[in-house]
Amino acid sequence: MFFCPFAYEHWTHPPFAAHVSEDGFIYARGTQDMKGIGMMNLEAVRNLKNAGVRLKRTVHISFVPDEEIGGQEGMRVFSESEEFKKLNIGFGTDESIPNPGPNVLITFHGERxxxxxxxxxxxxxxxxxxxxxxxxxxxxxxxxxxxxxxxxxxxxxxxxxxxxxxxxxxxxxxxxxxxxxxxxxxxxxxxxxxxxxxxxxxxxxxxxxxxxxxxxxxxxxxxxxxxxNPQVNNTKIDDSNLFWVAIKKAANEM
Incomplete structure (x- = not known):
């Protein structure tokens, strides 16, 4: 459910205050779309680091503005910068969505x-x-x-x-x-x-x-x-895609 951030009557706490309740819940604009997923990504990184896992490549997590209106002033500007080019990015994923329940891992290989x-x-x-x-x-x-x-x-x-x-x-x-x-x-x-x-x-x-x-x-x-935006073909989900093979293998093992 999405509420207008200025419709204060629908909020139990001010939408821009990022209020943390006594039981640890955060009430703020954007906690569902999609800062909640961002926190899950950071938690996954922390778990990997605590477990001593060493990855073969560097993983970068970025939080950029303007996604809902095309990313022209957000990700596009960053992707054209020298700082981004020096990162030598192999592939990228977006924030995606929460999984609907246990034992389910939703993956997307294309975008409208x-x-x-x-x-x-x-x-x-x-x-x-x-x-x-x-x-x-x-x-x-x-x-x-x-x-x-x-x-x-x-x-x-x-x-x-x-x-x-x-x-x-x-x-x-x-x-x-x-x-x-x-x-x-x-x-x-x-x-x-x-x-x-x-x-x-x-x-x-x-x-x-x-x-x-x-x-x-x-x-x-x-x-x-x-x-x-230009059309981008769907990513292949067969054995030619090493990224897909790795995700599928990890999911099957879990």
Missing amino acids: TSRQIKITARSNPGHGALLGEDTAGEKLYYIIDKFMKLRAEEKRKLDERNLWFGDVTTINLTQLEGGVQVNVLPESLSASFDIRIATDVDHDEFEEMILRWCKEAGQDVTLEYLVK
Whole structure:
């Protein structure tokens, strides 16, 4: 469950105080997503060190900001720095999620592609008492309807096939912008969508679909990418991947 950090009425302690209760629980913004996992990683490192385990390579654990909005000011800046290049990183993993119960170890070998887009529909402004042709509202409604129908189809697949969120494309309308006042037809209206494209979807075809919708909606409907991450192929999970072989071996032994 996620609470807005400023909705103080939902918090038993101030969300930015990192309050530690008498029984050792920490109440703070981000303890579930995902600082709790970070603490588990640090605890694993401590256990390995206390057990005298010597690894063949150095393990670095990093805590960086800005992950939820693409990491442009966080991990990207760090990864382009000389300090990062000197670390000679072989591979990386993200924070992942807690395991759902005992005797279960969930591993992920791929990630959906994040695309954040803004669709803007433009038309001639006019008076709200009229029924103008090809208004920005009509055009944007066409686009929103297309995305909501696709969203409903992906949700149906998620529910009927008992899939994970990572198996489907998620689409959410997150921002609406435009308009001057209630009785004026706006010159432009915009809708922004947060999209996570499933790993089995052709990215070029997905983009062509959106551009086709923009064309069908009418003139002066444009697509702008706020975030356009490249597609990254899934990591192989067979004997050619030594990292996977090591994880599988360790899990079987446990």
